[in-house]
Amino acid sequence: MKCQEVTELMQRYxxxxxxxxxxxxxxxxxxxxxxxxxxxxxxQRLSNELESLPKVKPPYNIVDSIMPQLVExxxxxxxxxxxxxxxxxxxxxxxxxxxxxxxxxxxWRRYVSxxxxxxxxxxxxxxxxxxxxxxxxxxxxxxxxVQPEMSRMMMDQQSTxxxxxxxxxxxxxxxxxxxxxxxxxxxxxxxxxxxxxxEEDPVVPPASSQGTTKNSPSAGAVVDPSKPGSPVQxxxxxxxxxxxxxMSMDQYGKVASQSEPLPVDGNSKRDQPLGIxxxxxxxxxxxxxxxxxxxxxxxxxxxxxxxxxYILNAESGxxxxxxxxxxxxxxxxxxxxxQNQKVIYEVTIDEHVVLYFIDTSSLExxxxxxxx
Amino acid sequence: MIAPxxxxxxxxxxxxxxxxxxxxxxxxxxxxxxYILGNExxxxxxxxxxxxxxxxxxxxxxxxxxxxxxxxxxxxxICIDKFxxxxxxxxxxxxxxxxxxxKNVEEEVMSSYVMSDIKEAIEQLPEHHRTVVVLRYxxxxxxxxxxxxxxxxxxxxxxxxxxxxxxxxxLLQDYQKGGVRG
Numbered sequence: 001m002k003c004q005e006v007t008e009l010m011q012r013y014x015x016x017x018x019x020x021x022x023x024x025x026x027x028x029x030x031x032x033x034x035x036x037x038x039x040x041x042x043x044q045r046l047s048n049e050l051e052s053l054p055k056v057k058p059p060y061n062i063v064d065s066i067m068p069q070l071v072e073x074x075x076x077x078x079x080x081x082x083x084x085x086x087x088x089x090x091x092x093x094x095x096x097x098x099x100x101x102x103x104x105x106x107x108w109r110r111y112v113s114x115x116x117x118x119x120x121x122x123x124x125x126x127x128x129x130x131x132x133x134x135x136x137x138x139x140x141x142x143x144x145x146v147q148p149e150m151s152r153m154m155m156d157q158q159s160t161x162x163x164x165x166x167x168x169x170x171x172x173x174x175x176x177x178x179x180x181x182x183x184x185x186x187x188x189x190x191x192x193x194x195x196x197x198x199e200e201d202p203v204v205p206p207a208s209s210q211g212t213t214k215n216s217p218s219a220g221a222v223v224d225p226s227k228p229g230s231p232v233q234x235x236x237x238x239x240x241x242x243x244x245x246x247m248s249m250d251q252y253g254k255v256a257s258q259s260e261p262l263p264v265d266g267n268s269k270r271d272q273p274l275g276i277x278x279x280x281x282x283x284x285x286x287x288x289x290x291x292x293x294x295x296x297x298x299x300x301x302x303x304x305x306x307x308x309x310y311i312l313n314a315e316s317g318x319x320x321x322x323x324x325x326x327x328x329x330x331x332x333x334x335x336x337x338x339q340n341q342k343v344i345y346e347v348t349i350d351e352h353v354v355l356y357f358i359d360t361s362s363l364e365x366x367x368x369x370x371x372x
Numbered sequence: 373m374i375a376p377x378x379x380x381x382x383x384x385x386x387x388x389x390x391x392x393x394x395x396x397x398x399x400x401x402x403x404x405x406x407y408i409l410g411n412e413x414x415x416x417x418x419x420x421x422x423x424x425x426x427x428x429x430x431x432x433x434x435x436x437x438x439x440x441x442x443x444x445x446x447x448x449x450i451c452i453d454k455f456x457x458x459x460x461x462x463x464x465x466x467x468x469x470x471x472x473x474x475k476n477v478e479e480e481v482m483s484s485y486v487m488s489d490i491k492e493a494i495e496q497l498p499e500h501h502r503t504v505v506v507l508r509y510x511x512x513x514x515x516x517x518x519x520x521x522x523x524x525x526x527x528x529x530x531x532x533x534x535x536x537x538x539x540x541x542x543l544l545q546d547y548q549k550g551g552v553r554g
Contacts, residue, residue: 008534011534011537015508015515017515043541046537046540049487049490050490050509050540051509053407053490053491053510055403056406057402058398058402058415058416058419061395061398062419063423065420066420066424069424070427073424316428318428320425320428322450324449360432361432363445364523
């Protein structure tokens with residue numbers, strides 16, 4: 001038996017992976033090989049010492065130290081499920097959230113950059129709707145499409161129902177002004193924030209619970225589509241060719257049809273996966289991609305931070321999953337779809353487009369499809 | 373070993389069960405983080421992050437995996453990320469082991485290593501080797517459990533662990549020869 005083979009047996013012996021017969025093989029070899037004997041002694045010694053490394057204990061109780069955060073997470077969850085209508089109370093929670101220390105510095109800047117300093121109920125609602133209806137647009141391109149999108153929302157709601165007399169106020173009310181301020185504010189963001197710094201892009205604030213969706217008709221009424229919007233900034237439109245996207249849509253459409261049905265959790269009763277409908281809508285607008293994507297149940301947000309895909313808890317902003325892959329600076333990462341439990345995103349490297357996925361249930365990730 | 377009933381209770385929304393569960397695993401989580409990251413402060417940060425993540429995504433755990441491997445998967449992912457932020461990524465290939473232990477056997481001092489040397493040597497290992505060693509020796513994981521935890525093929529786990537031990541051996545030998553300790 002060669003020394004190399006015995007070395008492997010010795011290693012496995014240390015991990016209690018040998019049967020008696022294999023152990024006898026080692027002993028026989030060691031009798032005739034002093035070098036391996038020495039090696040075996042050293043390996044055993046090392047392994048014993050590794051086993052006796054101090055079983056360190058945390059200097060304080062870690063669960064106690066995170067308890068305030070856990071309580072806050074619970075409270076926000078509760079707010080979301082029991083208070084579907086954005087109330088002054090939930091607005092207060094949002095406000096309070098702003099003063100919590102950030103989980104990640106980058107994230108915090110993003111929340112602040114939204115500029116939702118109003119703290120006024122109506123503004124919160126309008127933002128909520130805007131986020132809900134326009135998830136795929138919430139990237140640096142979003143600003144230029146606020147007005148058309150808002151107009152469309154309003155038309156939709158007029159043709160269906162309007163149960164929000166209290167919000168359908170004249171243009172001159174304060175809530176209207178605040179709403180417009182928020183919209184303007186958002187549309188101005190990309191001017192200062194270069195798209196090369198994704199961590200500074202506007203992000204979905206944690207207010208995007210499905211609770212706000214119930215208000216979408218009423219909130220749509222607040223915004224007057226006849227008001228002049230911000231100038232459309234063509235140069236920030238996405239440069240991804242649409243044809244390519246349709247190709248890839250087909251490709252992952254097939255994959256998606258084979259996968260499991262959308263999980264129904266306690267908070268989400270929708271039949272329609274929102275991710276899909278949002279993408280379809282935005283494609284008709286010519287914006288199939290996004291640097292942010294919210295899960296169908298609104299619980300999670302996929303985003304790109306420092307050229308790496310993260311899945312965050314949409315409520316808390318806490319990191320839920322981080323991709324193992326960090327991309328180079330010149331690589332474009334665009335989210336496509338959140339279907340079933342897969343986040344699908346497109347990576348463009350030197351015009352070569354690769355579809356990647358992250359399976360949020362198994363935490364697996366990899367390439368979904370590869371095409372030019 | 374966490375009772376399956378406790379995990380199920382935690383998953384079904386029993387907050388007390390979930391918090392108790394976190395208390396039971398916090399030391400394990402911290403130990404892994406401590407030996408991967410090499411210091412108390414980073415380990416505490418990583419452990420906190422891991423526990424919060426477990427708290428928020430307990431519903432995503434499926435019983436087909438062992439709970440302890442699921443937990444360690446979360447903490448090792450966080451640690452590897454932190455580790456990469458601290459140190460530039462080094463590919464494993466660059467750390468191919470050089471087999472030197474057969475030379476000058478007679479000259480080697482056979483005294484036991486100082487624990488701090490071992491800890492320091494572990495910190496010299498590339499991230500995957502280090503993680504495998506920590507799971508093997510701190511969590512007493514089997515090859516299969518390590519493979520599940522890190523999503524690596526079984527043979528890769530063995531190869532990382534065997535190489536890691538060889539590397540540790542060489543590093544400790546270097547310490548001795550370099551007069552770090554005698």
